[in-house]
Amino acid sequence: MIGIWVLGDQLDPLHAALAAHNPSDARVLLIESSSVLQQYRYHRQKLVLVWSALRHFAAELRQQGWMVDLVEARSFEEALKDWLAEHQISELHLMEPAERPFREGIERLPLPIPLVWHLSNAFLWSRDEFGAWAAPYKQLRMELFYREGRKRFGVLMSSDGQPLGGQWNFDQENRKAPPKGLVGPEPLVFEPDELTLAVIAKVDQLAQELEAASESGLPGISAPFGWAVTRSQALAVLEHFICTRLDGFGPFQDAMVSGQPTLWHALLSPYLNIGLLQPLEVIRRLEQAGLERGTPLACLEGVIRQILGWREYTHGLYWWFGADYPARNHFGADLSLPDWLERLEGSGMSCMDTVLAEIEISGYAHHIQRLMVLANYGLIAGLDPQAFTAWFHRMFIDGYDWVMQTNVLGMGLFADGGLLASKPYAASGSYINRMSNYCKGCSYNPKQRSGPDACPFNSLYWDFLARNQEGLRRNHRMGLVMKQLERIPDDELAAIRSTAAAHRVI
Numbered sequence: 001m002i003g004i005w006v007l008g009d010q011l012d013p014l015h016a017a018l019a020a021h022n023p024s025d026a027r028v029l030l031i032e033s034s035s036v037l038q039q040y041r042y043h044r045q046k047l048v049l050v051w052s053a054l055r056h057f058a059a060e061l062r063q064q065g066w067m068v069d070l071v072e073a074r075s076f077e078e079a080l081k082d083w084l085a086e087h088q089i090s091e092l093h094l095m096e097p098a099e100r101p102f103r104e105g106i107e108r109l110p111l112p113i114p115l116v117w118h119l120s121n122a123f124l125w126s127r128d129e130f131g132a133w134a135a136p137y138k139q140l141r142m143e144l145f146y147r148e149g150r151k152r153f154g155v156l157m158s159s160d161g162q163p164l165g166g167q168w169n170f171d172q173e174n175r176k177a178p179p180k181g182l183v184g185p186e187p188l189v190f191e192p193d194e195l196t197l198a199v200i201a202k203v204d205q206l207a208q209e210l211e212a213a214s215e216s217g218l219p220g221i222s223a224p225f226g227w228a229v230t231r232s233q234a235l236a237v238l239e240h241f242i243c244t245r246l247d248g249f250g251p252f253q254d255a256m257v258s259g260q261p262t263l264w265h266a267l268l269s270p271y272l273n274i275g276l277l278q279p280l281e282v283i284r285r286l287e288q289a290g291l292e293r294g295t296p297l298a299c300l301e302g303v304i305r306q307i308l309g310w311r312e313y314t315h316g317l318y319w320w321f322g323a324d325y326p327a328r329n330h331f332g333a334d335l336s337l338p339d340w341l342e343r344l345e346g347s348g349m350s351c352m353d354t355v356l357a358e359i360e361i362s363g364y365a366h367h368i369q370r371l372m373v374l375a376n377y378g379l380i381a382g383l384d385p386q387a388f389t390a391w392f393h394r395m396f397i398d399g400y401d402w403v404m405q406t407n408v409l410g411m412g413l414f415a416d417g418g419l420l421a422s423k424p425y426a427a428s429g430s431y432i433n434r435m436s437n438y439c440k441g442c443s444y445n446p447k448q449r450s451g452p453d454a455c456p457f458n459s460l461y462w463d464f465l466a467r468n469q470e471g472l473r474r475n476h477r478m479g480l481v482m483k484q485l486e487r488i489p490d491d492e493l494a495a496i497r498s499t500a501a502a503h504r505v506i
């Protein structure tokens with residue numbers, strides 16, 4: 001009997017190994033293993049999402065006539081070996097995992113039968129295709145990759161081969177600060193069904209067992225839980241996004257507003273990353289709906305760039321940069337993570353505590369909160385990049401190794417020394433003050449850069465530039481801010497740096 005092992009982030013009806021077989025000639029295995037918690041204490045909402053989606057997917061496959069075994073286990077290896085023996089599987093078929101550690105883990109398993117790998121269809125560019133694109137360049141640029149993707153898949157292109165609207169990128173129209181009282185459309189949420197309620201109970205039980213064994217429990221809350229767990233629900237999220245937020249996507253993409261965690265963001269990454277939605281179907285549907293609705297091109301192009309550009313690019317780079325990428329630490333940053341990151345509260349910084357409270361509830365924060373509040377803090381405070389990347393991986397509803405390494409380590413923390421970003425995304429409190437309403441409720445002063453009331457983002461920012469000035473001066477894109485640093489009188493810089501040092505020991 002042929003066996004097909006479908007991984008938890010491959011819940012795609014067009015899964016390559018399923019597509020290569022018929023229900024009558026293969027048996028399908030899905031493993032719900034709590035061993036994942038030995039490596040990472042995942043956010044409860046993420047565990048509920050993946051395990052509930054797994055159970056729903058198993059039920060759907062059964063309806064289609066597949067023989068499916070969903071095994072709850074404490075170890076992938078034991079579950080797999082038992083299943084292979086019980087069902088006399090002669091050949092195990094898998095679709096390429098998106099994550100390198102998982103692929104290596106499977107290959108290390110001493111299995112008595114041959115493994116057959118199927119190319120992944122979870123991304124539009126295969127690893128080889130991305131490599132062929134990247135090889136000739138000394139410095140890779142997302143914009144060039146994105147244009148290649150637009151041409152290759154014929155997205156938002158005119159019949160004469162030019163980009164629709166005569167321009168590839170409308171990003172400059174998408175950087176607006178939030179006006180007072182900005183309120184975004186409500187996201188679509190779902191009532192948990194019986195299957196999901198059972199998973200919520202299981203996750204809470206696991207958390208209790210860990211706590212009872214005096215170990216750290218699981219972060220976040222498990223209920224209320226409103227994420228989609230089936231393909232049809234995920235498609236409904238896509239349609240809801242089109243109807244309520246597509247036409248407004250972009251202008252306030254960088255805005256951050258208390259009480260408005262999602263604004264016009266698409267909320268599609270959790271589903272794209274576990275296979276409930278496929279990237280090309282989402283892109284084509286957005287293009288078709290946007291053109292029919294007369295969505296402003298800046299909005300339509302803006303969201304398509306995220307999926308056809310950034311998502312594919314970060315995945316391609318993850319494999320292109322190689323296995324030693326995750327160990328990089330360009331600035332030699334080694335500060336341990338502060339306790340409040342684990343507790344998801346209590347930093348005393350209004351911006352940080354607002355974002356952490358939102359993560360506690362849903363496992364979600366939008367891109368600018370991730371980049372300019374969380375990662376920016378890690379960068380300028382000098383948090384250990386590997387520890388902080390692992391924190392992101394555990395806390396986010398859409399966190400997976402392939403997307404974490406390039407986004408957190410590369411884009412957010414510049415720990416790769418500029419392989420991904422041309423300069424560090426470091427910013428002081430002025431940026432957060434301009435792009436959010438967080439500072440109004442904060443006990444720190446966003447205009448001050450030294451002393452006990454100074455915004456920590458200010459003192460840490462200048463301290464970061466001073467601490468790393470030798471290297472940063474070599475980056476021509478940092479020229480202007482390094483000149484500003486030089487203009488700060490010595491005694492003021494000393495006061496700023498001692499304020500930063502006091503913050504960094506907390």
Ligand SMILES: Cc1cc2nc3c(=O)[nH]c(=O)nc-3n(C[C@H](O)[C@H](O)[C@H](O)COP(=O)(O)OP(=O)(O)OC[C@H]3O[C@@H](n4cnc5c(N)ncnc54)[C@H](O)[C@@H]3O)c2cc1C
Nearest residue numbers: 265266267268269306307310311367370371398399407412
């Ligand atoms: C520090 C940091 C950590 C991040 N962690 C994750 C993560 O764990 N998982 C994850 O999927 N994305 C991550 N991202 C990328 C991006 O922030 C999220 O994809 C996005 O916020 C998801 O929310 P959304 O679906 O509402 O996205 P929108 O902002 O509405 O964007 C639409 C879609 O574009 C894709 N996308 C946009 N930007 C990126 C990007 N940089 N990399 C990959 N895909 C992108 C996503 O699929 C997303 O669903 C991270 C970015 C940073 C800076």
Ligand code: SF4
Nearest residue numbers: 349351429439442455
């Ligand atoms: S003052 Fe500083 S710490 Fe407080 S919310 Fe503003 S940026 Fe954040």
